Amino acid sequence: MENVIIKDKPIKDTLPKDINSAAGDKIINDLLPQKFGKAGKIWVGILVAICLVGMFAYYRQLRYGLVVTNMRDYVSWGIYISNFVFFVAISLVGSLITAIFRLLGVKWGAPLTRIAEMIAVAGIIFASLIIIVDMGSPERFYYLFLYGRIQSPIIWDVIVITTYFFISVLLLYYPLLPDIKILLHHKERSSQKLNKFYSFIGSFWKGSHKQNLLSNKAINVLCITIIPVAFTIHTVTSWLFATTYRPGWDSTNFGAYFIAGAFLVGAGAVVVAMYVFRKAYHLEKYITDSHFDKMGKIVVLLSLVYLYFNVNEFLTPFFKMKESERGYLNDMFTGSFAPVFWFAILTGMILPIIILLFKKGRRPLPMFIVGVMVVVGAWFKRYLIVTPTLLHPFLPMHDVPEAYRHYFPSWEEWAITMGSLAGTLLVITILARIFPIIPIQETLNEHHETAE
Incomplete structure (x- = not known):
């Protein structure tokens, strides 16, 4: 946005109307760091x-x-x-x-x-x-x-x-x-x-x-x-x-898949920050319901795009069901990682789409809840991108300690x-x-x- 500045004059000389007017003072007092x-x-x-x-x-x-x-x-x-x-x-x-x-x-x-x-x-x-x-x-x-x-x-x-x-x-x-x-x-x-x-x-x-x-x-x-x-x-x-070269990672879809997911979680984080700062600093005049409504529409679009890439990512290997990927896919959809997988999909994509399709769902508080859901779901989705694949190598595990067959972070990692x-x-x-x-x-x- 172009500044209202007269050539070669400093800001204090060119904006007295804004800075010294009642409305200008109110804006500055509202927006100065607290x-x-x-x-x-x-x-x-x-x-x-x-x-x-x-x-x-x-x-x-x-x-x-x-x-x-x-x-x-x-x-x-x-x-x-x-x-x-x-x-x-x-x-x-x-x-x-x-x-x-x-x-x-x-x-x-x-x-x-x-x-x-x-x-x-x-x-x-x-x-x-x-x-x-x-x-x-x-x-x-x-x-x-x-x-x-x-x-x-x-x-x-x-x-x-x-x-x-x-x-x-x-x-x-x-x-x-x-x-x-x-x-x-x-x-x-x-x-x-x-x-x-x-x-x-x-x-x-x-x-x-x-x-x-x-x-x-x-x-x-x-x-x-x-x-x-x-x-x-x-x-x-x-x-x-x-x-x-691992099951679940051997995909040409990964670039667009990562970008679509990044757009979604970033938008969710912005929505959460909007709500928190709006409440904490009483910025209702500046971050309005209209901003939440517009961001809600953006989040719906991004959720649909990311859901599409998730379907694309899993449908093709699931249809082929190659032996090397069978264990990985079964573990994700119905096995030990299934609760986390379905939680990430429902919480991070499907429920936000359902909520935000309705105008009431794009109000500030529902938007905040949806933003938290998107961010939390996205974190677990990244966990699922890494761990299940590593536990299902192309060469099956033989003669290894039982601890190598499972992974749960230690307290230091957490x-x-x-x-x-x-x-x-x-x-x-x-x-x-x-x-x-x-x-x-x-x-x-x-x-x-x-x-x-």
Whole structure:
């Protein structure tokens, strides 16, 4: 959205009507970052406690090795890689919502872009960290850059994740610059440390015409760049599985399958964040019922697309029923993994479609419940992508300990996983405390245009 700025004049000189008017003051007061209340401090305390437990579990893993996990010769990718795929998926839609909405000029999506950007940055940070955890020894991550071979899909994944991370950070940072100027204009609302931080990252921003042209051009370049990068990161992640010759992974459908699932879980995460921030910060005027209704329609569409790819993924091998895949499919549909499988399908796709087809289902509270269902179902779906396949290799298991035939994460694995999930929420919480959740400058400009 184009800023209402007069050439070569700073923001404080060109927006007094918005900043000093009653309506402008109300918008700024509503959207400036708020200090944590009692509930916020309890929330942060819980997240920090979970993270500390996860760090202790990781200390044990570093000290004693991966033997503290229940991963063995067959299930060498366990809950950590499931979590990695989940984080990569949940980060996709954040950047894509921002990029597509900005490029297409979708004005109703403006209040959602920063929420999506925060989710994207937090998700990709912990996707990177959980890979280091899975490697066992942290220095192996350094060796990937030092001795990596371009023939390996793992190196492709490292390259696109690193690229995606920097683009996501920049896509969060550039649109923040006009808001940082407003934050510095209202120093009394922030602590001295925060004001120093704002000055460090944004004091150069004067809001001149030239700066706005450069910023808008940079944002447009990032929006165009991040779309193929976002698609690539999920395609390459799917290739890590598809190029590994195992039942259930030997599929040309995996790239589109992963992307469709990432769109769905990312949209679900944005819906959950919309509801939580709306309630916590009383943003009903800015995140309206109409936003939930529109996002509900998007989630229905994405659920239908992902359901199609799931049918496509399982119907063909089920029809052929090759001997190598028989055990895997039986285990998924009627065996030990069946409860989790049907829970993920019903909770993550079918029930959301049924609920959101009705207008009442697209109200804020039902949408929040559906968003939680989609996110939870998506996490279990990633678990099912990894574990059942590894327990059904092409060569049947012979003369192995009974523990190798089953996999259930150890408490250390659960603690690290929960710590990473809590860490993601903590990063989003801290970003929401430091920066405006809804872009202030864009909201002021929209109010100014509406008034005109």
